[in-house]
Amino acid sequence: MKKITTRLATMDDIDQLADMFDAYRQFYELAPDLALSRQFIRDRMLGSESVLILAEDEEGASAGFCQLYPTFCSLAAAPIYALYDLYVRPEARKLGAGRALLLAAEAHALRNGALRLDLTTAKTNLAAQSLYTALGWQRDDIFYAYSKTLAA
Template structure:
């Protein structure tokens, strides 16, 4: 039976923080469950992001995606930036990531967003394959730049 996709609830915060910590470790960050819980709790309490969770029939959370509302100045319209997508290794290869992505797209449409953006590591070929299979196009026109303005001790 596939997992149910639903919005994050306050009672989910400890479990989603565990998944978020694993997500960060995937991107070479040191484990820090306290910081992961603090970060996810702050986003939830301040309503700064939209988090969808995948809940297995057992009740266990097995994945999540987090989107941040933003705007596209060029289109003069609201967008979501899908910043985080993670599925527990035990729940991979059964369509959980696909379900989360489809639910995120449906929610973006319902919320009146004109577009969704995301970035992923160049080496994350499985994720790129999923995105392409769902109709996402790779941006070959614009380059992304970033610059650190505070030290890594923040999280």
């Protein structure tokens, strides 16, 4: 079994992050667009708008990533992170990469004074839901999530 480690991504990681981000978007049934994926990741990193955590095996091959967006909870009057993107390459699944990324995200949030982490996932993504529950995440059964597309 390959050992998985995590670290904060740097600008040197953009190409491998873009490749995985494009695969992540395709998982959610969007058309492949590597250029868009690269630009999006690059812009987030250059603007310090998100935190990207990279999972790698012991040979340095990328296994997955997660992307956190810093935000706030008005009711608690405290900082939180939205864990918006989490992707593990198919060949790295069942090796602990998802778990390692979630634990690294939690550690990063704690180091930076966040009150909590929030995430959403597809109702059909049962494997991810099982992992979230195993790591102590609690599903919200009280609130509904709504969104409205403003521009195509």
